Amino acid sequence: MIERLQQLRSRILAKLPQSKLKPLSTTQLAELVEEYPDLPEHLRQLFTVIGAGSIGRGRYMIHALLGPDEVYDPETATALAGVVIVGDDFAGTCDAYDTKHGWKFGSIGGNCTFERSPYGDFIEFLEKWYGDPSRR
Helix, strand or coil: CHHHHHHHHHHHHHHCCCCEEECCCHHHHHHHHHHCCCCCHHHHHHHHHCCEEEECCCCEEEEEEECHHHCCCHHHHHHCCCEEEEEECCCCCEEEEEHHHCCEEEEECCCCCEEECCCCCHHHHHHHHHHCCCCC
């Protein structure tokens, strides 16, 4: 997994050198795990190798997990209880995990509801959209 993430990070930076990705420090990761003790291993490794920050200049943002209340109005945030936001395309879609249902990966679109993704997890999503050398 680490090698896969290192390759993904290299591809992102080669394709979009303006990216500002910063791996989480040991302390930051420990705080995240304290808040989310069941944080999946693939996300722990993603935050350690790739980190959080922007992909390209305003193209996409990887978040070190945001609660819905940090993005949406109180009513929407309440409806999204148990969902944590991991990414944002700056065009109205946030990628997220539903922590109440086994950390299922999905997205929150214009209708402000969580919907399962065709991608198995956030890493697969990033590989397809930002790590695929044939994709511009």
